[in-house]
Amino acid sequence: MPETRDISPETQTENPVLSANRRTFLKGLAGAGAAISLTGTLARANGEIGFWAKDLSNDQLIEMYRTILRIRWHERTQADKMLTDPGYRGYNHFYAGQEAVATGVCAALNNKGKFEELDVVYSTHRPSGHAIAKGVDLKKMVAEMDFRATGLNRGYAAEMHISDKSVGFLGADGMIGPGLVMAAGSAFGFRARGSKQVSVVFGGDGTYATPAFHGTLNNAALLKLPFIYVLENNLYHQYAHYSYSCPMKDIADAARTYRIPGVVVDGQDVMQVYNAAREAVERARAGEGPTLIEAKTYRYYNHWGAPGAKAGELGAFGYDPLAITSFRPEREVRAWMTRDPVDISRNTLIRWGVVDQARATAIETAVRAEVADAFDWASRQPLCKPEDGLKNVFVEGSVPARQFG
Amino acid sequence: MPETRDISPETQTENPVLSANRRTFLKGLAGAGAAISLTGTLARANGEIGFWAKDLSNDQLIEMYRTILRIRWHERTQADKMLTDPGYRGYNHFYAGQEAVATGVCAALNNKGKFEELDVVYSTHRPSGHAIAKGVDLKKMVAEMDFRATGLNRGYAAEMHISDKSVGFLGADGMIGPGLVMAAGSAFGFRARGSKQVSVVFGGDGTYATPAFHGTLNNAALLKLPFIYVLENNLYHQYAHYSYSCPMKDIADAARTYRIPGVVVDGQDVMQVYNAAREAVERARAGEGPTLIEAKTYRYYNHWGAPGAKAGELGAFGYDPLAITSFRPEREVRAWMTRDPVDISRNTLIRWGVVDQARATAIETAVRAEVADAFDWASRQPLCKPEDGLKNVFVEGSVPARQFG
Amino acid sequence: MARKSWMYAVLEAVQAEMRKDKSMVWLFELTPPVASTPGKPVINLEKEFGRIRVNNTGIDEMWMAGATLGCGLAGVKAVTYIPYQGNGMCFQMIQNHAGKLRHMTGGDAAMPIVFILEMTGQTPGFAGQHSDYEIDTYYAHIPGVKTVIPSTPADAKGMMVSAIRDPNPVVYLYPAGLRDMMEEVPDEQYTTPLDKAAIRTEGSDITIVGSGGGMPEVLKAATQLQGSGMKVETIDLRCFKPMDTETLVKSVQKTKRLLTVDQSYYTLCPGAEVIARVAENVDGARFKRIAFPDAPPPASPEMFLWMRPNADHIVKAASQLVG
Amino acid sequence: MARKSWMYAVLEAVQAEMRKDKSMVWLFELTPPVASTPGKPVINLEKEFGRIRVNNTGIDEMWMAGATLGCGLAGVKAVTYIPYQGNGMCFQMIQNHAGKLRHMTGGDAAMPIVFILEMTGQTPGFAGQHSDYEIDTYYAHIPGVKTVIPSTPADAKGMMVSAIRDPNPVVYLYPAGLRDMMEEVPDEQYTTPLDKAAIRTEGSDITIVGSGGGMPEVLKAATQLQGSGMKVETIDLRCFKPMDTETLVKSVQKTKRLLTVDQSYYTLCPGAEVIARVAENVDGARFKRIAFPDAPPPASPEMFLWMRPNADHIVKAASQLVG
Numbered sequence A, B: 001m002p003e004t005r006d007i008s009p010e011t012q013t014e015n016p017v018l019s020a021n022r023r024t025f026l027k028g029l030a031g032a033g034a035a036i037s038l039t040g041t042l043a044r045a046n047g048e049i050g051f052w053a054k055d056l057s058n059d060q061l062i063e064m065y066r067t068i069l070r071i072r073w074h075e076r077t078q079a080d081k082m083l084t085d086p087g088y089r090g091y092n093h094f095y096a097g098q099e100a101v102a103t104g105v106c107a108a109l110n111n112k113g114k115f116e117e118l119d120v121v122y123s124t125h126r127p128s129g130h131a132i133a134k135g136v137d138l139k140k141m142v143a144e145m146d147f148r149a150t151g152l153n154r155g156y157a158a159e160m161h162i163s164d165k166s167v168g169f170l171g172a173d174g175m176i177g178p179g180l181v182m183a184a185g186s187a188f189g190f191r192a193r194g195s196k197q198v199s200v201v202f203g204g205d206g207t208y209a210t211p212a213f214h215g216t217l218n219n220a221a222l223l224k225l226p227f228i229y230v231l232e233n234n235l236y237h238q239y240a241h242y243s244y245s246c247p248m249k250d251i252a253d254a255a256r257t258y259r260i261p262g263v264v265v266d267g268q269d270v271m272q273v274y275n276a277a278r279e280a281v282e283r284a285r286a287g288e289g290p291t292l293i294e295a296k297t298y299r300y301y302n303h304w305g306a307p308g309a310k311a312g313e314l315g316a317f318g319y320d321p322l323a324i325t326s327f328r329p330e331r332e333v334r335a336w337m338t339r340d341p342v343d344i345s346r347n348t349l350i351r352w353g354v355v356d357q358a359r360a361t362a363i364e365t366a367v368r369a370e371v372a373d374a375f376d377w378a379s380r381q382p383l384c385k386p387e388d389g390l391k392n393v394f395v396e397g398s399v400p401a402r403q404f405g
Numbered sequence C, D: 001m002a003r004k005s006w007m008y009a010v011l012e013a014v015q016a017e018m019r020k021d022k023s024m025v026w027l028f029e030l031t032p033p034v035a036s037t038p039g040k041p042v043i044n045l046e047k048e049f050g051r052i053r054v055n056n057t058g059i060d061e062m063w064m065a066g067a068t069l070g071c072g073l074a075g076v077k078a079v080t081y082i083p084y085q086g087n088g089m090c091f092q093m094i095q096n097h098a099g100k101l102r103h104m105t106g107g108d109a110a111m112p113i114v115f116i117l118e119m120t121g122q123t124p125g126f127a128g129q130h131s132d133y134e135i136d137t138y139y140a141h142i143p144g145v146k147t148v149i150p151s152t153p154a155d156a157k158g159m160m161v162s163a164i165r166d167p168n169p170v171v172y173l174y175p176a177g178l179r180d181m182m183e184e185v186p187d188e189q190y191t192t193p194l195d196k197a198a199i200r201t202e203g204s205d206i207t208i209v210g211s212g213g214g215m216p217e218v219l220k221a222a223t224q225l226q227g228s229g230m231k232v233e234t235i236d237l238r239c240f241k242p243m244d245t246e247t248l249v250k251s252v253q254k255t256k257r258l259l260t261v262d263q264s265y266y267t268l269c270p271g272a273e274v275i276a277r278v279a280e281n282v283d284g285a286r287f288k289r290i291a292f293p294d295a296p297p298p299a300s301p302e303m304f305l306w307m308r309p310n311a312d313h314i315v316k317a318a319s320q321l322v323g
């Protein structure tokens, strides 16, 4: 069950909610969204964002809610497993708190069909949310994160490196920086092929300082590539606040150098993220070039694993043995938890009349069961055969063993 | 003798020139300078530049003129040698046309004294102008470029890699990008030592696109390093116009991201370059952080060596076998030659009453003789001993020969 | 069939593949993909295929390598030509990403891409980064990338065709000193394997193994040695990864003498690997290694040319080893 | 004297040098220079020396290496600790600049700097760039940089002192798998040479050469083999560049059997260089090499642990070689 929270930002809007006057209401909400956004302005580099979410079908809206829940419950289930099951070897860089970003962005993409038509997503060391939003098979992902031979990547990848070509999830490779370049490179390939595909990369505030940041945006801008850089600014890279490595409040400002839109968006509200992503996708498909989207967001857990977390509870607070000298203030974590992406999307759907409380709860219950099933299935999957480590170096054959002399 | 040129930009100003009213005149000229500058604005990121050149002594002004001439005649003498002496093995990436940039910048630096007090300069693959302006021994530099055992770097460096610690010329290493980082790194060291030294790097328009551009400016800005990045925008990197790799007209605009001054300066006028550099040096020494100076300039020769040049004549036109598919238009070269840094500095000195025509010509004659002497001396220096190639890998000893098996 | 330069042979291979595959791309920086050879049409890929597919990039070799890799991952064939000045700048992208992604995805990632890395090492008078010939070792140590180094125009073409058609990432080392080499090269497309060394001369007294930019001097030395009666087996390694151990071992089983020649620095030069592979498999053989000393290349031609392995060095070392 | 961890021993060395040299700097990224050990005061360089000298950088390892180099060139001693994730990102700066600048300046440039490069290779479950152990070869091939790899806390301290005092750039490889190793380490500063291998056990039947993260398994195997009567000479290479050929050759002249053990990929692993050096100098010896296969490290512990060389592998290979 989701936590009860004191303040829902949605209570700030006073409009009565009726599905009949949804369109009018939505305009009001868009304004409200802007008012509560962290920066005071949205899409400053690109004028107003069109309120695309208004055109989504009920099914699509519900699917976005379901995706957010899937990410959240995958995390909570895994965290509990890590905290309570000493035999469990999986781990995660938890994404809880940021679910609306991956969900809103991927909802604007083409995630089904032939590989040559799919939009592609590159991810990070914190990939499970992106992967679920892009549509990877949950069971197989859970198995991969548990090192199983039938996992998404047959046990070769584990958490930080999962990928799934079949849905255009080109993967995580856990390094900070190079993925940006590769993703823009895919966009270069799309342009050469004359395809309408779009390439999206997720990256944290940590990516700003990397040398790749500049090369990626500069080349994407010069060549007008169908490329979207979603920078999830969750304020910290590992244990360093982003002000340690960035002189700007809004990293999106850097887009000015490249003469491309730099959009700041409230990363806790899936509708706003969707709107910004949709705008960027349209631009990209129209051959108008790349967009840098900075989503202001926050993670509820520590950088890696579950230190500071308690089984059955959301979030981690206090001591993290990996932090050594710097900790996030507990009150900062709790403040961000008051604007929870699960609550925001649920409340939005209820106020829009897309679902009622009972339906929303039923959806969540079903998702929890789905997640539980996935963990159960994964735990029964076979482990890898040692000698398979020699395969898949090249497309053909195996490399020789060398450890025996 | 310098070429006669049709249009001197100096003729555009109508002020009568008297050394008595120098101060007033200079203000007028500063305005004129801005009017004829390529961008229409100077130091836009940093307000008005103080007109520091007004405070220089006559000796200092004459020394700057001499430096410009030394660079110019070093080049012309070497170009003639390359074109006429088949036994000469030296080469150069000629700097002719850009002399005012190196001269104006280095005139604002501390170039003499103990190594721990010198301002340092990092250079590029086009280093001889920077080296001369920083004060390296001309004879030894010429010998180095002719691979002599008594050269500046004992024959190990040759043109693209010359350096001279004794004047704080930390050198050229011919790669595009990394030198920026090293130079900012030296500034980091100065700050740690609590020294008032400043670290300067020269870089072409080509450096903009390198990944190092971002890391250098970002770190220098965050740490408020005593660092100056002089970007010589001569419009081309090798045979590519800078618009191929940069979406901005003024590269200095990129400074905005880092919240540091980005100054555009007329690189043909040594006084304006000096003013901008002086301002940046004061900022750096005061602990106020780095400056990006973009000097608009042009080179008279092709990228490398003397193709297209004729002995006894300044500049290279037409075919360059290295260009293969793209050439600079001859009219562009000729247009830039009408705003020659030698002429501009000479005319300024005459109009300011610092020297008269005769004295200016005498100075030039003396510099030509000095340069001729340097080439003569160098040509009589011993060649390197082959086995010395095994020395200087580490501070101690030699490495073993391995080519004999 | 016509006499063609190294670069002409390579661009001919690329041109034909780009005509077949309409989305294949070429990224370059300083060196436009243009080549001519007497009696044949000028090849200009940029002109023929346009700037969308043949792109002149800024000075950012990480982009060149990363964009090539990104194309490959998205199913677009890509080749990049990285000039020697940038052949270290792109290293991490190839080593840490191209080399690992297939394995890390459990076999999902296909990367039909070629990184042409120009090498220098042939230019007395340049020094430092502008005369070095060291990257063969760095790239050969990477596991998931095929690393090859043709030494003739004919191999250059055949191996380029193979490299483009190979679904694995290929590092194709191009020793720029071979730029002016000309030989008869067939006009049609053909493939040359990416895992086979070439025996250039057969003999039973000694095995001399070289590669890339070092081969002309190795062959010159072999001719001299043969002239004085020594039966020299000369092997052009051609492929660093995977390395053709079998050809090497068989040869030394016969000759019992192995001399390796590299222009790369001594410590961990490719010859070290050749010797180690043979030493593990052939008992009682004798070994000698010639390489550039463990020192950066100095500018002075007097120093540089003395340090760079040449035919004289090889002749003397071979005579000692056999004598 | 007290029992100290690897990292405590290293930071103790650094702390003492930073107290002496008031301008010396330390650049780090993720890993704050903090260490504790039972019964000794906590070391926290950032707190003690302040952020001007001890700087926490953004995720830009090219900056970390370049800034360190720039400090050195300007006469400021500098040490950077680059986490394993970034140990390829800084490669070009070290290879092409730190490694060449002394020679290229004709001996003018002094670079009193240390690049601590963390290596992984010890972490089953991570895969790809997060479990590899390949960089020893890349860095050991560079000419103008001393490359060392201590394998015990005591060596870690002595070699760190030597590295900081050395006017040459030093690449100091730190196999993170040794993090928890503890041993008695003197409190005062002392130096350990940067060019000498260490003979860990003496014997006449076989020479086993390992280094860094591989040493614990090598020593374990040696103990087992000695238990079954084999006289094992175990050498901890410690220094890749320059490499202590003399110790290696002398040992194998005696044992006539050489087994090398590496956690680096087989092709061009340090052991290849060891074998090549010995094979050039010792006739009639027998050679064997153990290494990680030429494959990136997979995530699954079942695959990874099977591939990584361990004591069992070493015992079997040694028995075959001697038997």
Ligand SMILES: Cc1ncc(C[n+]2csc(CCOP(=O)(O)OP(=O)(O)O)c2C)c(N)n1
Binding pocket: A125, A126, A174, A175, A176, A177, A203, A204, A205, A206, A207, A234, A236, A237, A238, A303, D030, D059, D083, D085, D086, D089
């Ligand atoms: C090149 C490189 N350097 C260092 C690391 C180690 N590292 C892993 S995650 C991380 C922090 C990333 O922060 P951010 O980009 O903000 O993403 P977040 O963890 O906040 O999602 C770092 C430094 C790495 N993976 N790659």
Ligand SMILES: Cc1ncc(C[n+]2csc(CCOP(=O)(O)OP(=O)(O)O)c2C)c(N)n1
Binding pocket: B125, B126, B174, B175, B176, B177, B203, B204, B205, B206, B207, B234, B236, B237, B238, B303, C030, C059, C083, C085, C086, C089
């Ligand atoms: C990393 C790297 N890539 C490529 C080169 C080859 N190169 C030498 S000079 C040059 C052009 C530099 O242009 P710019 O910075 O504008 O300086 P300019 O030649 O105009 O003075 C290039 C690409 C290099 N030296 N380093």
Ligand SMILES: [Mg+2]
Binding pocket: A204, A205, A206, A232, A233, A234, A235, A236, A237, A238
């Ligand atoms: Mg972050």
Ligand SMILES: [Mg+2]
Binding pocket: B204, B205, B206, B232, B233, B234, B235, B236, B237, B238
């Ligand atoms: Mg230029």
